[in-house]
Ligand SMILES: Nc1nc2c(ncn2[C@@H]2O[C@H](COP(=O)(O)OP(=O)(O)OP(=O)(O)O)[C@@H](O)[C@H]2O)c(=O)[nH]1
């Protein structure tokens with residue numbers, strides 16, 4: 475339980491406290507500092523130190539009031555949710571948003587974000603990678619890019635697509651869960667940290683985590699059929715698992731889109747690393763790099779110093795923000 479204690483950071487003065495390992499509907503699994511597992515609920519008196527964002531997310535540290543310890547399953551009420559050090563969040567889709575909550579917390583108190591894409595089926599999406607990178611840069615969060623299903627696509631082609639990311643200093647790990655390749659490097663990137671896996675549905679997040687946890691059938695994995703959409707969204711709630719050699723991983727449900735929260739048309743440009751030096755050459759200090767004459771960014775795209783695909787992502791995200 476050493477790592478668990480590392481992630482608990484307050485003296486609770488005898489009040490039982492723990493970390494949320496699983497969220498399913500209104501029910502939560504919390505592991506206490508002394509290793510007991512509690513089935514928990516919140517109640518109208520549950521307090522939070524995180525304002526009006528998601529009340530409880532996987533990774534949250536909470537204080538408990540124990541209700542039942544007689545049976546094998548311990549029950550408790552969550553009395554207090556402690557402040558989050560970090561969080562993977564996204565803006566809710568307003569068209570399908572029935573709750574009042576504008577920003578959804580997917581995972582809390584994570585040390586690093588692991589964005590998982592697949593080389594093929596579903597096709598590799600650099601647009602999605604760029605969105606996650608913007609998020610990580612804006613939150614100053616560590617990020618690892620995992621390209622899974624390397625058995626399904628020409629390796630040289632895939633590596634070529636990923637080259638700009640390596641050039642920018644981002645960590646890229648190639649895996650095949652099917653052929654158990656790249657797992658050593660992935661384990662190394664995760665060791666001793668609390669990481670959240672996120673990405674499109676069907677890329678193999680749960681399959682990878684099963685392999686990493688050493689429990690083959692711990693998480694349900696799904697067949698994907700991109701044409702019919704059947705079998706999509708196999709994982710429906712976030713779960714945290716311990717790694718055999720230390721560290722934790724949070725598996726999260728696949729997402730359709732990653733709607734950025736906290737990003738504006740004004741601050742977006744600062745979260746594309748390679749823009750920072752190039753935009754010093756823009757004629758206007760407030761250049762948005764979309765239409766202005768004398769734009770250093772557009773000039774760099776034209777003469778091949780800036781990857782056109784990254785610039786396309788910038789424009790796409792810029793357009794999607796109002
Ligand atoms: N060929 C191949 N198939 C893989 C690989 N990894 C996972 N799969 C398959 O891809 C499908 C989807 O895997 P999941 O692990 O359920 O994907 P997921 O990302 O957890 O999906 P959601 O839970 O819906 O977000 C399953 O049929 C897996 O067997 C891989 O490296 N190569």
Ligand SMILES: [Mg+2]
Pocket residue numbers: 679680681694695708709725726727728
């Ligand atoms: Mg899954």
Ligand SMILES: [Zn+2]
Pocket residue numbers: 753756757761762763764766768769770771772
């Ligand atoms: Zn410009």
